[in-house]
Amino acid sequence: xxxxxxxxxxxxxxxxxxxxxxxxxxxxxxxxxxxxxxxxxxxxxxxxxxxxxxxxxxxxxxxxxxxxxxxxxxxxxxxxxxxxxxxxxxxxxxxxxxxxxxxxxxxxxxxxxxxxxxxxxxxxxxxxxxxxxxxxxxxxxxxx
Numbered sequence: 749x750x751x752x753x754x755x756x757x758x759x760x761x762x763x764x765x766x767x768x769x770x771x772x773x774x775x776x777x778x779x780x781x782x783x784x785x786x787x788x789x790x791x792x793x794x795x796x797x798x799x800x801x802x803x804x805x806x807x808x809x810x811x812x813x814x815x816x817x818x819x820x821x822x823x824x825x826x827x828x829x830x831x832x833x834x835x836x837x838x839x840x841x842x843x844x845x846x847x848x849x850x851x852x853x854x855x856x857x858x859x860x861x862x863x864x865x866x867x868x869x870x871x872x873x874x875x876x877x878x879x880x881x882x883x884x885x886x887x888x889x890x891x892x
Contacts, residue, residue: 752835756813763810770802 777796816832817823839873868877869892876887 756816758813760810760813763808763813765808766802766806766809768806770799770804770806772799773802774799 773795777793780792780795780846781838787850812820812822813819815836817827818828819832823829867880869880869882870877870889871885871892872888874885874888876885878886880891882892
């Protein structure tokens with residue numbers, strides 16, 4: 749299974765930190781607006797603008813960290829994009845296999861008559877178990 753590189757993880761966490769810091773700056777505008785109503789001073793819009801810019805830039809940086817430079821569309825290289833997105837594609841394939849196996853298990857529980865009964869016939873000569881429709885023993889070749 750492919751692993752995500754340490755650099756991409758660091759890039760993702762830096763981007764998420766930028767988003768959180770931007771959100772705090774953006775929300776601080778509203779607190780300064782309420783405070784400015786008491787003192788009759790104009791609110792500082794700069795915090796809101798910087799906060800929005802940080803949130804947008806942080807989302808872009810974390811997107812590059814998650815999908816890689818080519819997987820996020822920053823670099824137009826289909827082969828590199830396939831390589832960047834490989835861990836996620838493998839994870840999706842594993843999830844699909846889990847769902848399919850669960851569907852098979854549920855179908856066997858809800859439809860017990862759909863399970864075919866297996867009947868075996870023992871050879872008289874060597875005592876090997878053979879399928880019920882076998883004409884000759886699969887071990888010794890004797891007629892059943």
